[in-house]
Amino acid sequence: xxxxxxxxxxxxxxxxxxxxxxxxxxxxxxxxxxxxxxxxxxxxxxxxxxxxxxxxxxxxxxxxxxxxxxxxxxxxxxxxxxxxxxxxxxxxxxxxxxxxxxxxxxxxxxxxxxxxxxxxxxxxxxxxxxx
Amino acid sequence: xxxxxxxxxxxxxxxxxxxxxxxxxxxxxxxxxxxxxxxxxxxxxxxxxxxxxxxxxxxxxxxxxxxxxxxxxxxxxxxxxxxxxxxxxxxxxxxxxxxxxxxxxxxxxxxxxxxxxxxxxxxxxxxxxxxxxxxxx
Numbered sequence: 031x032x033x034x035x036x037x038x039x040x041x042x043x044x045x046x047x048x049x050x051x052x053x054x055x056x057x058x059x060x061x062x063x064x065x066x067x068x069x070x071x072x073x074x075x076x077x078x079x080x081x082x083x084x085x086x087x088x089x090x091x092x093x094x095x096x097x098x099x100x101x102x103x104x105x106x107x108x109x110x111x112x113x114x115x116x117x118x119x120x121x122x123x124x125x126x127x128x129x130x131x132x133x134x135x136x137x138x139x140x141x142x143x144x145x146x147x148x149x150x151x152x153x154x155x156x157x158x159x160x161x
Numbered sequence: 162x163x164x165x166x167x168x169x170x171x172x173x174x175x176x177x178x179x180x181x182x183x184x185x186x187x188x189x190x191x192x193x194x195x196x197x198x199x200x201x202x203x204x205x206x207x208x209x210x211x212x213x214x215x216x217x218x219x220x221x222x223x224x225x226x227x228x229x230x231x232x233x234x235x236x237x238x239x240x241x242x243x244x245x246x247x248x249x250x251x252x253x254x255x256x257x258x259x260x261x262x263x264x265x266x267x268x269x270x271x272x273x274x275x276x277x278x279x280x281x282x283x284x285x286x287x288x289x290x291x292x293x294x295x296x297x298x
Contacts (some may be wrong), residue, residue: 042194051192055185057212072229081233082208086193089204093195099243100201106237106286153235 031138037128040091044079044113045121066117074112074155081109084124088142088155091126093138097124101159103137108153113146118131122146137161164225164266164291169259173221176213178277179204181248185209201243207250211272211285214254218270226266226291233268235288241281249277252285264293276289 031037046064053059055099058080069077085107093099113121127143142155181202181233189206190197197203244250251274258269268289274282 048192048194053187055188056194056209057216082205082236083193085236087207088202090169090193090195098198098200099195099203102204102238102240103202104237104245106235108235109233150259 031130031133031140033130033132035130037091037095037130037140040087040094040126042087042090042124042126043085043121044115044124045113045119046117047064048075048121049077049079049083049115052080052086056080056082056106057084074114076114076116078112079115082136084109084113084144084151085155087124088126088144088152091128091142092140092157092159095128096159102157103160104156104158106157107142107144107155109151110153111146111149113151124151131156133161135161162269163261163293164259165223168224168256168268169265170256172253173214173218175253176210176217176267179210179213181206181244181246181250181261183246186244186246188208197213199246201245204238204240204251206244207238207274207283207285210250210252210274211254211287213288214252214272215270215289218254218256226268230292230294232290232292233287234285234290236285238283240283241287244281245284248282250258250274250282266291266293 131139139159144152181288187197252272254272
């Protein structure tokens with residue numbers, strides 16, 4: 031990877047079934063990620079993906095660009111907008127884009143953009159990969 | 162009610178050791194659509210261990226956090242090395258910062274994740290936003 035490289039956009043589908051699996055795998059069983067009733071009672075538009083789920087998709091894109099897992103040295107983001115996941119078989123689409131900002135001895139700095147529909151769902155997502 | 166100001170700087174007891182099994186990593190990877198290839202665990206996998214430490218903080222009655230009012234605001238990981246199957250990991254959480262903004266507590270936490278020999282593996286920084294009862298959602 032070289033400075034200025036635009037990395038190929040990755041497109042992922044998220045369904046309610048994925049959230050249930052993630053709840054089990056991560057230990058985060060907060061009902062706002064599986065119960066419409068609870069989610070709407072706290073003012074959310076519907077069931078939302080775990081912020082960490084969306085961050086995991088960003089990490090998945092990094093693994094793809096880096097030709098395999100284990101290359102991430104730093105990873106960070108803010109959780110700015112919820113990813114609302116409908117109760118259907120289609121789910122919702124999350125897109126992950128990346129640009130190489132600089133390559134230093136410390137590694138390859140990648141700025142990410144993670145969107146759902148027209149909205150950026152993560153704030154300032156970025157990573158450092160081993161050089 | 163805001164959390165007690167003395168929370169800042171407090172370090173909580175380390176979590177019980179968590180054994181990273183192939184099955185756990187495979188399930189985590191599959192949940193986010195990846196296939197585990199036998200190498201490093203997915204980059205966000207250490208949240209499983211850090212989440213245990215954060216849950217202990219949030220459920221500690223002396224802290225005064227109402228769980229249903231907590232939102233995950235920000236997350237950062239720095240890695241000494243990737244997590245691998247066979248690791249026995251513990252997380253020790255410290256509250257690095259605490260401030261009040263608009264009736265909400267902004268709690269900056271740092272979980273140091275170490276292996277069975279006490280060597281660093283990963284640091285997970287989580288910012289938790291604890292909304293006050295009068296804060297509009």
